[in-house]
Structure formats: structure tokens, C-alpha cells
Amino acid sequence: xxxxxxxxxxxxxxxxxxxxxxxxxxxxxxxxxxxxxxxxxxxxxxxxxxxxxxxxxxxxxxxxxxxxxxxxxxxxxxxxxxxxxxxxxxxxxxxxxxxxxxxxxxxxxxxxxxxxxxxxxxxxxxxxxxxxxxxxxxxxxxxxxxxxxxxxxxxxxxxxxxxxxxxxxxxxxxxxxxxxxxxxxxxxxxxxxxxxxxxxxxxxxxxxxxxxxxxxxxxxxxxxxxxxxxxxxxxxxxxxxxxxxxxxxxxxxxxxxxxxxxxxxxxxxxxxxxxxxxxxxxxxxxxxxx
Amino acid sequence: xxxxxxxxxxxxxxxxxxxxxxxxxxxxxxxxxxxxxxxxxxxxxxxxxxxxxxxxxxxxxxxxxxxxxxxxxxxxxxxxxxxxxxxxxxxxxxxxxxxxxxxxxxxxxxxxxxxxxxxxxxxxxxxxxxxxxxxxxxxxxxxxxxxxxxxxxxxxxxxxxxxxxxxxxxxxxxxxxxxxxxxxxxxxxxxxxxxxxxxxxxxxxxxxxxxxxxxxxxxxxxxxxxxxxxxxxxxxxxxxxxxxxxxxxxxxxxxxxxxxxxxxxxxxxxxxxxxxxxxxxxxxxxxxxxxxx
Numbered sequence: 001x002x003x004x005x006x007x008x009x010x011x012x013x014x015x016x017x018x019x020x021x022x023x024x025x026x027x028x029x030x031x032x033x034x035x036x037x038x039x040x041x042x043x044x045x046x047x048x049x050x051x052x053x054x055x056x057x058x059x060x061x062x063x064x065x066x067x068x069x070x071x072x073x074x075x076x077x078x079x080x081x082x083x084x085x086x087x088x089x090x091x092x093x094x095x096x097x098x099x100x101x102x103x104x105x106x107x108x109x110x111x112x113x114x115x116x117x118x119x120x121x122x123x124x125x126x127x128x129x130x131x132x133x134x135x136x137x138x139x140x141x142x143x144x145x146x147x148x149x150x151x152x153x154x155x156x157x158x159x160x161x162x163x164x165x166x167x168x169x170x171x172x173x174x175x176x177x178x179x180x181x182x183x184x185x186x187x188x189x190x191x192x193x194x195x196x197x198x199x200x201x202x203x204x205x206x207x208x209x210x211x212x213x214x215x216x217x218x219x220x221x222x223x224x225x226x227x228x229x230x231x232x233x234x235x236x237x238x239x240x241x242x243x244x245x246x247x248x249x250x251x252x253x254x255x256x257x258x259x260x261x262x263x264x265x266x267x268x269x270x271x272x273x274x275x276x277x278x279x280x281x282x283x284x285x286x287x288x289x290x
Numbered sequence: 291x292x293x294x295x296x297x298x299x300x301x302x303x304x305x306x307x308x309x310x311x312x313x314x315x316x317x318x319x320x321x322x323x324x325x326x327x328x329x330x331x332x333x334x335x336x337x338x339x340x341x342x343x344x345x346x347x348x349x350x351x352x353x354x355x356x357x358x359x360x361x362x363x364x365x366x367x368x369x370x371x372x373x374x375x376x377x378x379x380x381x382x383x384x385x386x387x388x389x390x391x392x393x394x395x396x397x398x399x400x401x402x403x404x405x406x407x408x409x410x411x412x413x414x415x416x417x418x419x420x421x422x423x424x425x426x427x428x429x430x431x432x433x434x435x436x437x438x439x440x441x442x443x444x445x446x447x448x449x450x451x452x453x454x455x456x457x458x459x460x461x462x463x464x465x466x467x468x469x470x471x472x473x474x475x476x477x478x479x480x481x482x483x484x485x486x487x488x489x490x491x492x493x494x495x496x497x498x499x500x501x502x503x504x505x506x507x508x509x510x511x512x513x514x515x516x517x518x519x520x521x522x523x524x525x526x527x528x529x530x531x532x533x534x535x536x537x538x539x540x541x542x543x544x545x546x547x548x549x550x551x552x553x554x555x556x557x558x559x560x561x562x563x564x565x566x567x568x569x570x571x572x573x574x575x576x577x578x579x580x581x582x583x
Contacts (some may be wrong), residue, residue: 030412
């Protein structure tokens with residue numbers, strides 16, 4: 001090893017050292033701790049951990065209340081994924097045209113992305129007010145019975161899905177617009193000459209050249225379902241009777257309402273395990289390496 | 291035929307666009323209303339009262355100015371740290387060859403495998419049990435640690451490995467000529483990184499900072515989890531929900547919806563203007579792993 005190389009080694013590690021310490025303390029240690037706590041019934045007070053057991057994990061899968069939460073999360077996630085992907089693809093295609101009106105639509109559809117989810121949830125709350133919210137007023141004008149939104153499982157599901165898709169679709173559209181615009185004109189013209197039009201062109205040229213982008217959208221949408229929180233917190237409160245409770249909301253409630261850090265940690269570890277494959281695939285696909 | 295299809299398509303899209311902007315229009319018109327008029331309005335709130343006072347409600351909130359300062363200060367703080375750490379580490383991982391580089395990169399990267407949701411409780415426990423802070427003793431017992439202490443708002447997320455990676459990719463593309471030329475001119479490492487390379491990284495840094503500024507403005511979750519007590523000065527992203535909750539009433543008839551909507555609308559306005567100004571920078575002009583975006 002040359003003197004110069006030795007010096008570079010020393011400088012590099014000197015720069016990295018504080019970051020390694022910081023990262024270890026703030027990112028790695030807590031995760032190791034959580035993994036340990038998930039096997040206990042720790043209340044967060046003192047260091048009385050009791051005995052280690054798989055009780056929390058067993059309860060998640062045995063107790064119908066907890067199982068319901070997992071089911072809710074996946075159900076919401078599945079619908080949101082389909083809507084995000086389907087609408088994002090379709091509208092991304094339509095908005096990728098180099099016209100002024102398409103640019104206008106792109107701008108308007110992106111507005112929801114830049115505003116606060118908490119505040120938008122509060123606005124939806126006033127819209128869904130059973131007495132003077134605009135939706136019930138409209139229903140009454142059309143001669144219908146006002147709906148008690150907050151007391152209907154279906155409608156709470158509907159509005160949470162609506163809100164999450166409304167909030168996120170602009171971002172997906174922008175990705176697809178970029179995807180559609182990056183398909184080379186030459187390839188499409190060549191396809192035209194060969195007589196490939198309509199769905200054939202879509203299936204053999206457009207979709208294969210956007211494969212990575214589509215996988216990326218699917219993975220990020222799937223990972224996003226675990227972070228649904230504000231709409232549940234502000235609009236449904238997990239109700240009626242826990243039917244719209246999702247995993248993130250339960251992690252929060254477990255820690256701060258039930259003071260059961262053990263269960264809260266177990267749910268966190270579960271999310272970690274469930275998304276690990278996804279994040280790994282994402283990293284591989286984004287080609288994150290030196 | 292094709293033209294007819296296009297027209298139908300645009301009509302459908304326009305209808306959906308109306309749904310997209312409806313909550314904003316609803317908030318704007320509702321804010322112009324009065325509680326009495328609001329209770330009797332239709333799909334669009336009765337705005338004939340032109341009650342512009344509701345738009346000013348947010349400025350009359352007790353801690354508005356301090357809270358806004360907190361948001362701006364915190365945003366500036368994180369902007370500076372993000373630029374500094376991602377350029378510094380980006381350069382180290384792009385241009386310096388040293389032993390253990392791959393290993394340490396993977397060590398940092400492993401945090402990307404863990405979704406944010408899974409780190410919330412671990413981070414809470416770390417803060418609450420942090421030794422020698424907030425009344426805690428050396429083993430982290432006896433007090434509340436960082437929870438509800440203002441410094442908690444400035445200690446997490448000082449560097450993000452994905453940001454480092456994005457900047458690193460840009461530095462790799464720049465090439466070694468500048469580094470070599472600067473070395474011949476006698477520039478030291480710090481000068482090379484921040485005087486030679488930093489100015490060339492403006493596009494990627496702009497992209498990172500736009501996301502950061504918006505994230506800071508809208509951030510609600512962090513304070514809800516770690517700094518929520520009345521004694522702590524909270525950034526606007528959280529404080530605005532406290533302002534709104536003052537007008538909320540469990541008796542749905544008597545909640546002051548126009549005031550809620552006025553506060554909400556004023557809070558949403560800055561990020562929307564920000565977006566329109568920086569619109570072109572929202573789409574990345576680079577590609578990672580074949581994903582152009």
C-alpha cells in the first residue's frame with residue numbers, strides 16, 4: 001500500500017467516523033432494541049421486561065381483532081394499488097401528450113401531492129359532516145337519505161381509499177408521463193410501419209420498455225400502504241368498531257393508548273419483515289451499489 | 291371518429307379534474323361562508339357572505355408567528371445539513387478509493403431496507419430512554435428523555451443515505467478532470483468538494499431540497515409522536531391541526547366549519563404556490579437503474 005493510499009484511507013474513515021456513530025446510535029441500535037422488546041410485554045416504564053416469549057406474535061395471528069387489522073391493511077392496499085396503477089397508467093398516457101391542456105392537467109392533478117395529509121383529512125372531515133357536510137346536503141337535494149358516513153364500514157373504507165388515491169395519484173401520473181415520454185419515437189414509427197397499432201403496440205413496445213418503472217410503482221405503492229395513518233386518525237378513528245383500523249394506527253395506539261410497547265414493537269417488526277423483500281427488490285432494481 | 295373519441299375523453303378527464311380540485315374549491319368557498327350560512331349550503335358552500343375574516347384566522351392564533359419561525363428555522367437547518375452531508379459523503383463514496391468502502395456503504399444502505407413505519411416506535415423508545423437527557427440518569431431511567439424537549443426536532447435525519455447515493459451518482463458523472471485540475475492548483479479536499487463540485491450539483495440538490503422543504507412544511511407526524519406537549523413550540527405543520535381543533539366541536543352542528551376551512555386553505559396555499567414556481571424541478575432530470583423520472 002502506497003503512502004498516498006494510506007493517507008486516503010485515513011481521511012475517508014475520519015470523515016465517515018461521526019456518521020457511523022450517528023447512524024449506529026439513531027438507526028441501528030433502536031432496531032435491535034425493538035426486535036428484543038417485541039418478545040416482551042414491556043410497558044415502557046422502568047426496565048422490567050419479564051420473560052421472553054412469542055406471545056405477541058402468536059396473538060397477532062390468533063386474535064381475530066389483530067388479524068382483522070392485517071386484513072384491513074392488505075384489503076386497503078390491494079384496492080389502492082389497483083387504482084393507483086390503473087389510473088396512473090391511463091392518465092399518464094393521456095397526459096404525456098405535448099399539448100398545453102395536458103400540461104395543465106398534470107399541474108392540477110399534482111396539487112394534492114404537495115399539501116398536508118393531516119389538513120386535507122380535516123377538510124374531508126367537514127365535507128363528511130353528517131349534518132352540514134356538502135355530500136349529505138347534495139344527497140338530500142337529490143331526494144336521498146343522509147348517510148352517517150362515520151358509522152358505515154363501507155363508507156369509511158371508501159373515503160380512506162378515496163383520500164389516499166386522491167393524494168398520491170399525481171405522483172404516479174408524473175412517473176408514467178416520464179415513462180411514456182421516454183419511449184423513443186423511432187421505435188414507435190418502426191412499429192407503425194410493421195403494422196403494429198393499438199393494443200399490439202401497447203403490449204409489445206410500450207409495456208416492455210416501461211417494465212422497470214411499473215415494478216417501481218407497484219413496489220412503492222405496496223410499501224406505502226403500511227404508512228396510511230392520518231385519514232384513519234382524523235376521519236374514521238379506526239371505526240366503526242375497529243373495522244377500518246390499519247397497522248400503522250394500531251402501532252400508535254398500542255404504544256400510546258394501551259402502553260404495550262411489546263406489542264407495538266412486534267407489529268413494527270412484522271411490517272419490517274413484510275416489506276423487507278419489497279425494499280430489497282426495490283434496491284436491486286434501482287441498481288443501488290457502488 | 292378519432293376526434294370524437296378525444297372529445298369524450300377530455301370531457302371525462304375534465305369531470306375527474308373537477309373532483310381533484312373540489313376539496314380546494316370547497317375549502318376556499320367554505321371559508322367565505324358563515325357558520326349559519328354554511329349549515330344550509332349545497333354541494334358548494336354558500337359563499338355570499340364573503341366573510342374574508344376566516345382567511346385571517348390563522349394569523350390570530352396565539353403562537354402563529356413563533357410557530358412559523360420554528361418551521362422556517364427547522365427547514366433552513368435541515369437544508370444546510372442535507373446539502374453538507376450529502377455532498378460530503380457523496381464525494382467520499384464517488385471519488386475516494388479506500389479500504390472497506392463497499393462494506394460501509396452497505397451498512398448505511400441497510401437502513402433503506404427498513405420502512406419508516408417500522409422505525410417509529412424504536413425511535414420513540416430511543417428518545418424516551420436517552421441517557422442523561424430530560425431527567426434521565428445514565429441508564430436512561432427517571433425522566434422523559436428527548437420526548438417533548440425542543441432539541442428532539444433537530445437531532446434526527448441529519449443525513450439520508452438515499453440522498454447521499456443520488457448526489458454520488460451525479461458526482462460520478464462529472465468525472466475526475468475537475469478534481470485533478472484543482473489538485474494541481476493546490477486546492478485541499480474541502481475546497482475541492484465544496485468549491486469545485488458543489489456548484490455543479492445544483493440540479494440534484496435543488497431536487498432534494500424541494501422535497502425537503504415541502505416535507506418540513508407539511509410534517510405533522512414527527513411532532514405528534516415525539517414533541518406534542520403544550521410546553522413545546524411546534525412547527526406549523528402540527529400547530530395548524532391544533533388551531534383547527536379549537537373550532538371543532540363534537541356537536542357537529544355547532545362546529546365552526548368556515549373557520550376550519552379558512553385556516554386549512556391558508557396553510558395549503560404556500561406549498562401550492564411553491565409547487566407552481568418550482569414545477570419544472572419536480573421531475574428528476576436523471577435516471578436511476580433504468581427508471582427515468
